[in-house]
Amino acid sequence: MARNFAHWNLRYIKNRLAVLIYEKKNPSLPWLTKESIVFLENYLTSEHTGLELGSGRSTIWFAKKVNYLISIEHDNDWYEHVCNMIKEQKLSNKIDYRSCADLEHYAAQVTALDDDSLNFCLVDGKVRDLCSVNVIPKIKNGGLLVIDNINWFLPNKSYSPNSLRDVDGFKTDAWRFFAEEVKTWQCFWTSNGVSDTAIWVKPISYARTD
Template sequence: MRSFRHWTPRYVVDRTRDLLYTRRNPQAPWLTPQATQILTTMLRPGDRGMEFGSGRSTLWLAARTTHLTSVDDDARWYGKVADELRARRVGNVDHVFAARDVAAERGERSEYARTVLRFADASLDFVLVDGAYRDACALLSLAKLRPGGLLIVDNVGRFLPSASRSPEARACPRGPATPLWSVVAERIAPWRHIWTTNGVWDSAIYVKPYAAAGERG
């Protein structure tokens, strides 16, 4: 049975603000407003990056960077985004379809997650994880980010523990959601990060350090 215990007065306010923001900003990516604003200042026109999970973020990122590789696992959604990219004549996106081909716990072997292995180590300026096999995608992306590069994880509260007020947040005693998320958490522990919430869900931005000490990529 579905629980409505999170429908507190504060959550109702947060949810209403989120709906209003979405209505007023129909082209904004499905990240928290704060994360979107931060990325507006951190992304640069010469950046090259990748996203797992295409959608509104695809057009948004493509407009602000020189090249984007975007992978999706849903054929119908992939076609919809592809049509929009063609209609808008967006030429700097490599749009890839990769179906879910293995079980969730074997995500490191999936064609979807392994799309990032096309890139040389330390060659990407950002990776947005917002699709399937998120733990595997995050883990395989670490070495591909250059020093100073950004790992952006949407709905991060589902996977990594925090003190966030969002209803999907994992309490700190629970630890990371999967063994792979535990590995990711250990490896990005030295990274600077910005955790954002709108009270409904969370988005986090992790910055890969320039110093190699304590970071195994």
């Protein structure tokens, strides 16, 4: 399949170079926007429990900052790679790392978690729409829901490639449902011109209506 270079303009090239330089200088940081990383650094504590869907550098980064992390990965080869990273960093006792190639089961693992059990969740893997909906009741009031590449799924005005516009609508009906569920949450939408990361803060007084 031929690559699409329609987004390669001067602004994008400048933004992409800035991201590459930042990532080169910070090899241990998650592949999220700089602003979202700063936000998380100011929020996370050693008492927190979190969930990430999709693993990698973020797995090690989170585990070093929080009390306990559940991480779910769909790609078996990548799972083995991250397993080695976890062992090298001696973090096995702080991470419940799960391999789950079956996408239906992948999303169901979120549903199986206890309600109000998570201080934060990073959605950066497969079936992001279902996982984002499923995790809402699992996050404690005042907790965070972080979704990477959010510009691919919800209508927005971002300059990042493949961003949806109002005319495009939501990527799926599940994303439409998600947007309705979190409409009262405070949202911090960040972008580096290459990718976007959004952080929703669950209201302290939030009560879900089913």
